[in-house]
Amino acid sequence: MTTLPKEGVAWPALKAQLQEAGKADVDWRGGRVPMFIHYAGDDVLEVAKQAYLMYFSENGLGLRAFASLERFESEVVAMGLGLLHGGPLARGAMTTGGTESIFLAVKAARDQARRQNPSMGTPQLVMATSAHPAFDKAAHFMGLTPIRTPLRADFTADPEAIGAAITSDTVMVVGSAPAFPHGVVDPIGEIAAAASARDVWMHVDACVGGYFAPFAQKLGVQLPDWDFRVPGVTSISADLHKYGYTAKGASTLFFRDADRFAGMGWYFDQWPRGQYFTNTLVGTRAGGAIAAAWAVMNYLGEAGYCRIAERVLATRRALQEGVAEMGLATFGNPQLSILAYGSPEHDMAAIGSGLARRGWVAGHVTEPPGLHHMLNLTHEPVVGQYLDDLAAAMADAPKEKRGPVVARY
Ligand SMILES: Cc1ncc(COP(=O)(O)O)c(C=O)c1O
Known part of the structure; x- marks a missing residue:
């Protein structure tokens, strides 16, 4: 059984072991x-690595201490919102990945619904069978009931089925741009219309497409609107560590306005160490992931x-x-x-x-x-x-x- 070595091992020997261990991995x-x-060339990888190492020790939990990270994050968010047509009221933050972005969107939607209707029943999440399991994970962790609706023949979510599944306890409706299993973009406009008609929060999971679809569209790929241009879209998750080509541990979560954005955060002040506030589920955040995202986005443009x-x-x-x-x-x-x-x-x-x-x-x-x-x-x-x-x-x-x-x- 492996135990902590009594004495430390020298780096050259460890490096050799790390290299050896990787030989058994698949040839990615x-x-x-x-x-x-998500590889976009050795040059991009190098920019991400260098930027990550420069901010390896800095901590995104302490933005008061690290004005650099605060600036990088706010610029990353601004660039992302620009791509997704966020408008002047839209807000957002970086998270550590798609799952965390989804958790926080679900939390914000649940808390808003509870505020509006304190006597509501068990909150429900309505989504097509193709939506990512992170929504079920979030529902499981946070006490919601996930409701899955069937796909249409073209594997996109069925807005009618979603609309029919909405109840007075539905706190969020989900559309994917695209959904992971078949790579197709859901009819976001129609799903958002079904959600708006019942005054329900609509989240677009663009973890895969958020930093890909805007460029594909500029290249001529025709997609119906799927971002904040669609009036009923409340929040969007978009992963930087996928098609943003940044270091792993980086996603973005965006909200249509500051009120909804506030639901992402969590504040606690009954603690001897004083006030504690985070926008994220995690506390400590790798400064490197934030710096690398900023660097790669600016490097690629x-x-x-x-x-x-x-x-x-x-x-x-x-x-x-x-x-x-x-x-x-x-x-x-x-x-x-x-x-x-x-x-x-x-x-x-x-x-x-x-x-x-x-x-x-x-x-x-x-x-x-x-x-x-x-x-x-x-x-x-x-x-x-x-x-x-x-x-x-x-x-x-x-x-x-x-x-x-x-x-x-
Ligand atoms: C559509 C979609 N949403 C969410 C996620 C979850 O992202 P992560 O693995 O970064 O938590 C994925 C991951 O592949 C995904 O494809």
Whole structure:
């Protein structure tokens, strides 16, 4: 059993061990993982790393002490709000990830509803089956009941089903831009209209699309409005550590106005150490993640993000065309950086295993059974190799019996 060494080990020996341990990991640089990584080039990585190291010790809990971090965070938030058409009243803050952004949006919505109706029942969260499990996690931790509604045939959320599921205890309705399983953007305008009609908070989960869709749209991808331009949208989560290409531990959460934003924070003053206030679930926050976000956003600028988005979009199209030639259909109409594909004619679980034997970590979807990719620039050079291996895996897979797909992270 591992115990703390009695005496410390010298750094060179530890460094060698760290390097050795990583050899067993999947070759993410070779595009072998279908998610987890958002790579936009070594130059971007270097900017993120350098900025992170410069503020490695500083703590985002102490913005009074670190005016630098306060400035970086407020500029990151302002840049994000600009992309999402926040308007002059909109506010926001950085969090440590998509899950934290979602937790805090749910908390703000729940607390607002309770303030407005103190005798309300158990608060409910209404969302399509494709919304991220972080909403169920938040509901579980914070005492809400999650209600899931079915998808339409094109895998987008069904605004009518969502509208019909709203009750007097509904505190939040969710739409995704895009949802992770199929990469399709929900009809945010229609969902927001259903929410507004009942005076319910509407959250757009743009953890994936927040820093990708605005650039894809500038490149000509046609999407119905999905951000604060939609009148009923109350809050939006957008992850910097995904398509912002910043260091992990960075997301943003935005609110239409200061009142709603105030619901994100938490204040306590019954403590011998005095007043305690945070906008986040966590207390201590890595200064490095805040500095890296600021640096990467400024390093890339709109032009840089557009250049990368163009390549990611081209990679998705190449993959989509390649799988179509093999008789696999893309599920729905994914217009951004995620796609899922499959066919009831094939054993998708066996094909995934065949890919794994060829050195790929296969990403799966279960409904319908298929394969899944959240793309970045590591995938760009290996599309051909992947398609060759996919064809070989399809040829190996049993033709008759189809096993169930089990999709694990
Ligand atoms: C749509 C969506 N929302 C939320 C999250 C959660 O983000 P995180 O893993 O940063 O907590 C993810 C993660 O992939 C996601 O795809």
